[in-house]
Amino acid sequence: MAYLTCQSLSGLPLFIRRKGDIPPLPFPLVASLNGVYTYTKTQGAELENTCSENTFVVWKEYHDTYMLCIVATDTSLTTVHLKHILDLVSHTMVFYLGLEELVNVKNIERLKKDLKVCYPLIDTILDGLNPKEDLEEFCDLTDYTDVLSCPERSTFEGILNCFAESVGTVFGCLRVRSKVAAATPNWWTLDSVELLQIQLLLSNERYDTGIDIPIYLPVRSPKIPFRLVQWKLTQNSDVCLLCGPTPSLADLEKEVKRFWRSAFALLKSAESCYPANIPSDITLDKNVLSYLVMNTEKRRSLSSLSPHTTSGDVHSHLTSVRKRDILRTFYKTIVGTMIDLPGSTQTGSEDSSQVSKEVFMNFEYYSLHALVSDVYLILVLYPSGLHNHYLRSITRTTLKILTHEKNCKW
Amino acid sequence: MENNTALKYLNPDWYKTPEGELIVQQLYCPNNNKVLKHFGILEHPSIAPGTREVVLKIGVLGKAGSGKTKTISVLSGKPTVFPGYIETIGIHVKNVYWPAQIQAKTCLFKLQFWESGESCSKRYNYISTACLEKSDAVAIVVNRADRTSLDYADSKLDSLIHSVVMLFVMDTDHDVQIHDQELSQYAKRKRLPFFYLPPHTLDLKYLAPFYNSLCDFVFSNQHKVIPDSL
Numbered sequence: 201m202a203y204l205t206c207q208s209l210s211g212l213p214l215f216i217r218r219k220g221d222i223p224p225l226p227f228p229l230v231a232s233l234n235g236v237y238t239y240t241k242t243q244g245a246e247l248e249n250t251c252s253e254n255t256f257v258v259w260k261e262y263h264d265t266y267m268l269c270i271v272a273t274d275t276s277l278t279t280v281h282l283k284h285i286l287d288l289v290s291h292t293m294v295f296y297l298g299l300e301e302l303v304n305v306k307n308i309e310r311l312k313k314d315l316k317v318c319y320p321l322i323d324t325i326l327d328g329l330n331p332k333e334d335l336e337e338f339c340d341l342t343d344y345t346d347v348l349s350c351p352e353r354s355t356f357e358g359i360l361n362c363f364a365e366s367v368g369t370v371f372g373c374l375r376v377r378s379k380v381a382a383a384t385p386n387w388w389t390l391d392s393v394e395l396l397q398i399q400l401l402l403s404n405e406r407y408d409t410g411i412d413i414p415i416y417l418p419v420r421s422p423k424i425p426f427r428l429v430q431w432k433l434t435q436n437s438d439v440c441l442l443c444g445p446t447p448s449l450a451d452l453e454k455e456v457k458r459f460w461r462s463a464f465a466l467l468k469s470a471e472s473c474y475p476a477n478i479p480s481d482i483t484l485d486k487n488v489l490s491y492l493v494m495n496t497e498k499r500r501s502l503s504s505l506s507p508h509t510t511s512g513d514v515h516s517h518l519t520s521v522r523k524r525d526i527l528r529t530f531y532k533t534i535v536g537t538m539i540d541l542p543g544s545t546q547t548g549s550e551d552s553s554q555v556s557k558e559v560f561m562n563f564e565y566y567s568l569h570a571l572v573s574d575v576y577l578i579l580v581l582y583p584s585g586l587h588n589h590y591l592r593s594i595t596r597t598t599l600k601i602l603t604h605e606k607n608c609k610w
Numbered sequence: 611m612e613n614n615t616a617l618k619y620l621n622p623d624w625y626k627t628p629e630g631e632l633i634v635q636q637l638y639c640p641n642n643n644k645v646l647k648h649f650g651i652l653e654h655p656s657i658a659p660g661t662r663e664v665v666l667k668i669g670v671l672g673k674a675g676s677g678k679t680k681t682i683s684v685l686s687g688k689p690t691v692f693p694g695y696i697e698t699i700g701i702h703v704k705n706v707y708w709p710a711q712i713q714a715k716t717c718l719f720k721l722q723f724w725e726s727g728e729s730c731s732k733r734y735n736y737i738s739t740a741c742l743e744k745s746d747a748v749a750i751v752v753n754r755a756d757r758t759s760l761d762y763a764d765s766k767l768d769s770l771i772h773s774v775v776m777l778f779v780m781d782t783d784h785d786v787q788i789h790d791q792e793l794s795q796y797a798k799r800k801r802l803p804f805f806y807l808p809p810h811t812l813d814l815k816y817l818a819p820f821y822n823s824l825c826d827f828v829f830s831n832q833h834k835v836i837p838d839s840l
Contacts, residue, residue, distance in 0.1 A: 296699065317699050405702070407648055407688045409722075413700030414734050428700075434650035449701055449740050457651060464652050 202272040219326040258282040280536035299422035344501040348379035349610040350470040356382035363459040371442035391419035475506040497575040620826040624711035633709040646687025672751030673762035674728035698727030708821040747774040755782035777804035
């Protein structure tokens with residue numbers, strides 16, 4: 201359960217969102233949350249966060265213009281993750297409205313009205329605190345792009361590059377089951393937050409056959425809009441582009457058909473990699489109930505809630521949703537506190553020398569293991585009752601397969 | 611609460627025949643026959659070789675907040691939308707397939723609904739052009755709970771150069787501001803067909819008559835036949 205408030209630095213409320221079945225935030229309380237922050241500021245200090253027994257409050261200012269504040273009651277959350285949520289919300293505001301409109305406010309009532317377009321995406325971000333059943337991705341938590349590894353990847357990249365060039369853009373990607381299966385080299389030069397905003401927006405528009413939405417890139421182009429265009433190729437795959445004023449959506453449909461029609465069988469074959477999200481000839485240890493691997497250099501993550509598509513795993517008493525929730529909670533509990541991402545300069549813990557490279561957690565019905573190795577962080581969910589040294593050995597083998605196997609490129 | 615068009619070409623009960631049923635079944639998800647499938651642009655329901663595919667682009671207009679997104683969501687089988695009113699950004703295209711029999715020949719209609727938000731269209735010029743360009747028909751959404759949505763239709767009719775225009779009427783349970791009689795008189799005066807949105811699209815009983823009438827009307831116009839009832 202959470203409340204999110206946004207106020208201009210002059211103290212005017214811009215919007216309030218809430219997550220969960222909770223009553224609206226009373227106005228005096230909104231005013232107090234703002235007041236205590238502003239008061240601290242006048243004293244030359246900055247109030248970052250506070251907590252009571254079961255509630256966290258985090259404040260953060262953006263672009264010297266507005267302040268976001270989140271009040272959350274979820275003990276598995278840390279201030280690192282709540283700050284991350286505030287950053288995401290702020291990026292969403294820039295993503296839809298552009299920096300100019302947020303910073304040079306001419307009419308506050310107009311801005312309040314315009315900000316409403318951000319609500320669905322902001323709510324999706326807040327939903328990440330307690331995700332809906334059908335969410336399988338981890339991007340909102342990790343900031344990394346969720347990918348799918350399929351044997352057809354290099355063929356797809358070839359088609360995608362030709363297709364993007366022919367329609368005059370360098371930014372394009374092919375998604376299978378909402379995960380990126382191939383992308384143009386320039387797609388990966390977009391900032392993580394931009395890729396994430398695009399991924400979240402597309403997850404909200406999954407019932408459309410085609411979309412053409414003007415957006416701003418919060419880092420690369422906060423003042424000049426691009427067109428985010430997507431055409432659904434099959435029920436489970438789509439192609440997505442960032443374009444300038446041309447070509448039109450209708451012209452793009454023709455081009456999409458021209459380039460991708462011949463790849464229909466390949467797309468169907470790539471779709472069959474789901475839900476393991478890796479080529480079907482790669483098999484993992486049966487004790488791996490689900491995993492999340494993050495490549496911190498490439499800012500991509502590979503994950504699966506059902507890695508054993510055909511044979512099934514040893515302990516199927518855990519549903520996919522349950523496995524996802526366990527992995528998400530594990531991630532939130534350890535990253536930034538017990539373990540740091542490789543190459544990360546920001547550490548959430550007080551003394552970085554105490555940060556470990558490995559975390560084990562053993563519960564009655566399952567065990568968890570996290571391991572940092574090279575540029576990777578891997579999180580694995582196991583059944584209970586296995587020794588830690590055995591878990592370590594399986595995790596190492598799994599990581600090696602998922603990152604070094606010839607057929608498993610991502 | 612009857613639509614004001616009579617079928618000219620389509621056989622209204624063809625979808626109930628074994629051949630029709632075979633295609634209609636494919637419009638729904640295999641594991642859930644209450645959810646419409648969302649086809650990509652590279653695929654379509656499998657049909658007998660030689661079946662004609664009729665693609666119809668329908669530009670959807672309406673006053674801001676009149677319920678364009680809801681209308682199209684309902685028609686494409688996703689009845690729940692974001693709670694509360696949110697302005698639509700950009701262009702949203704939804705494809706819907708509907709099989710029908712015209713003059714004893716099976717046709718697969720591919721209806722492409724092109725929708726955009728009013729304010730966003732004003733901000734970005736390209737949006738309304740893209741939605742209306744080369745469209746086979748224009749649908750204006752009229753919400754019976756909001757009088758001004760009819761005023762909007764009225765003002766839009768003057769500026770629209772499109773010849774095939776129809777009204778999609780959203781019904782309401784309470785506070786009806788546009789009454790049946792008024793609506794039919796208006797439509798008659800303007801020579802406009804209107805179609806009531808089916809109350810339950812998950813039920814074929816409601817969905818089929820709607821799509822039959824819509825496909826028949828647009829098809830008739832392309833074949834230069836003006837329905838008698840207008």
